[in-house]
Amino acid sequence: RNLSEPVLEKLGQIKLAAERSANLTRQLLTFARKQSVRPVVLDLNEVVTSLKGILTRLVREDIALHWAPARDLWPVEIDPGQIVQILANLVVNARDAIQGVGDVFIKTENAAFNRNEPEPPGLIPPGEYVKLTVHDTGRGVDRETLNRIFEPFFTTKEDGRGVGLGLAIVYGIVKQNNGFITASSEVGQGMTFRIYLPRATRF
Numbered sequence: 001r002n003l004s005e006p007v008l009e010k011l012g013q014i015k016l017a018a019e020r021s022a023n024l025t026r027q028l029l030t031f032a033r034k035q036s037v038r039p040v041v042l043d044l045n046e047v048v049t050s051l052k053g054i055l056t057r058l059v060r061e062d063i064a065l066h067w068a069p070a071r072d073l074w075p076v077e078i079d080p081g082q083i084v085q086i087l088a089n090l091v092v093n094a095r096d097a098i099q100g101v102g103d104v105f106i107k108t109e110n111a112a113f114n115r116n117e118p119e120p121p122g123l124i125p126p127g128e129y130v131k132l133t134v135h136d137t138g139r140g141v142d143r144e145t146l147n148r149i150f151e152p153f154f155t156t157k158e159d160g161r162g163v164g165l166g167l168a169i170v171y172g173i174v175k176q177n178n179g180f181i182t183a184s185s186e187v188g189q190g191m192t193f194r195i196y197l198p199r200a201t202r203f
Contacts, residue, residue, distance in 0.1 A: 037079040039177070041200045044076055044108055044130055045069040047083045055087060059095045059104060068107040075200040076130045082173045089166035090134040090193055097138025097191060105135045111196060124180045129196040136192075140185045149183050170195075 048067065056065050087106070094104045111131040113124060141149070150171040170193075174181045178198050185191040 037082060037176070039077045039079050041075050041077050041202060042080060043073060044083070044132065044197075045073050047080055048087065048106060048108065048132075051084060051087060055091050055106075058088065058091050062101045063095060063098055064103045065091070066103060066105045068105065070107070070109040072110075073108055074110050074128065074130050076177075076197040077200040077202070078177045078197060082177070086132075086170050086173055086195065087134070089170050093166055094134065094136035094138060094191070097136055097140070099139060102137040104137075105133070107133045107135075109133075110199075123182060124196055128199040129179070130199060132195040132197070134193045134195075135190060137190045140187045140189045140191055142187055146183060146185050150181075 048069065052065070052067055059065055091104060091106075098104075109131050111129045113126050113129075115126050150167050152165060152168040171181055174195055174197070180196045182194045183191065184194075
């Protein structure tokens with residue numbers, strides 16, 4: 001039976017609301033760490049390279065995505081799906097922070113700290129890590145916002161453009177994998193996230 005346009009429009013709105021609800025539920029499950037994960041030893045460069053096409057489609061045409069993989073990168077042990085979640089959330093966050101033309105930079109490198117060289121001071125214990133950096137040329141945030149950046153449901157976006165779970169999910173995933181994450185920013189100077197994942201000790 002043919003449905004009128006107003007009915008079809010309402011059905012479309014219901015479908016969209018259901019999809020958003022399902023997505024929110026998945027995010028909540030991830031944040032609550034109830035979603036099953038299967039860590040494997042992997043080369044982070046290979047995973048990011050395989051995702052570059054997808055990540056490029058997440059940003060607008062006036063935003064350039066730059067990828068700088070380190071040579072001889074150490075392996076890490078993490079669920080590949082969690083890398084997808086980390087990068088997707090960080091790239092979308094970067095996209096939303098950029099007004100007009102801009103750039104998003106993704107970089108990997110090895111990072112080793114001894115007891116005399118904490119990085120940054122007092123936050124990351126000595127050890128060997130794979131460092132994943134995501135930097136954008138967006139509007140940046142002030143110190144007050146930066147201090148709350150990983151809080152669940154905290155968002156600076158207008159209504160309908162996010163519920164404030166993306167960065168909280170990234171934080172939860174990094175911590176779940178015994179890693180560390182830092183954020184630095186200044187108004188007008190963009191945002192930089194640095195993720196430190198422990199070097200894998202088994203192969």
